[in-house]
Every structure is written in C-alpha cells, then in structure tokens.
Amino acid sequence: QVQLQESGPGLVKSSQTISLTCTVSGGSITTNPYYWSWIRQAPGKELEWIGYIAYNGNTYYRPSLKSRTSISRDTSKNQFTLQLSSVTPEDTAVYYCARSGEPSVSPSDHGDWGQGTQVTVSS
Numbered sequence: 001q002v003q004l005q006e007s008g009p010g011l012v013k014s015s016q017t018i019s020l021t022c023t024v025s026g027g028s029i030t031t032n033p034y035y036w037s038w039i040r041q042a043p044g045k046e047l048e049w050i051g052y053i054a055y056n057g058n059t060y061y062r063p064s065l066k067s068r069t070s071i072s073r074d075t076s077k078n079q080f081t082l083q084l085s086s087v088t089p090e091d092t093a094v095y096y097c098a099r100s101g102e103p104s105v106s107p108s109d110h111g112d113w114g115q116g117t118q119v120t121v122s123s
Contacts, residue, residue, distance in 0.1 A: 002027035004097045004114035011120050018084040018119055022097030029078055030055050035100045038071060038082040039107050040093035041116075047107040048093075053080050054103065062105070087121045094118050 008020035022036070029036055037052040051061035053071045061069045065084070073080040084091060095117055098110035 002099060002112050004099065004112060006095060006097050006114045006117040008095075008117060008119070010118055011122060012087055014088055014121055014123050015086055018082065018087055018091065018095070018121075020082045020095055020097075020117065020119070022080050022082075022114060024078045024080075024099075027099075028075075029053075029073055029080060030075055032056070033101060035103050036073075036080050037098045037100060037110060039096045039098055039110070041096070042090070042093040045093075047096075049105045049107055050082065050084070052100070052103070060103065060105075089121045089123050092119065092121045 003025045005023045006020055012018050032055045034055050035052045038050040039047055041047045050065055051069050051071050053059050053073050059071050068085045070083045097114045099112040100110045
C-alpha cells in the first residue's frame, strides 16, 4: 500500500517561498497512470487543489496559483516537491500530498493522502 509523507518548514515569512517535499513509499511516482498532487486547507475553508505532477513528469497547476507554483520530482528518491513563492499570511494552511489515478483537480478524487503538515506564514 502506498504511503505519503510531507516534510518541510512549519513557519515561513511573508514574501518567502514555501518548500515542501512528499516522500512516497510502497509505490513509484513514475508508475502509470498516477498523478501526484499538492492540496491545502486553510483554517475554516475547504480543501484547495494546488497542482500535480504526473507519472510522466508533466505538471498542471491551479490557474490562480500558477504564477507562484512549481512542482518537481526526484525519481531517484521517489519524492516530489512543492514550491510556492511570494507567500502571504493567506497561504497559511495544512498542506497535503496525495495521489489520484486520474488527472483530477478535485480533492475527492484522491484516494491516498499524507497526514498533512501545517505551514504558517508570518507577516
């Protein structure tokens, strides 16, 4: 069974970059047809899909965040990474990595999730 684990700093200053890594075990991030997403949930708000990197390395981002988002991968470590730049306190959220068997932007289509990591952006 695949397992996902997020890691990264829990506190970031405004204007800096959030950098999070998801380490995957029990399955390869290059296996067709899986899509590896970052999803977040701000306090009192719904889950928000940020973007994904596909099994073949293709990426797709939420249009409203696209200019600030980059998702990359290290296949040798079976990890994928989120970088979200120019952050503000509005980017404070619990950040999750997750897997879907289709190219979906809906959090509900993701069947496997990490436990989540809190990231707070200070002003």
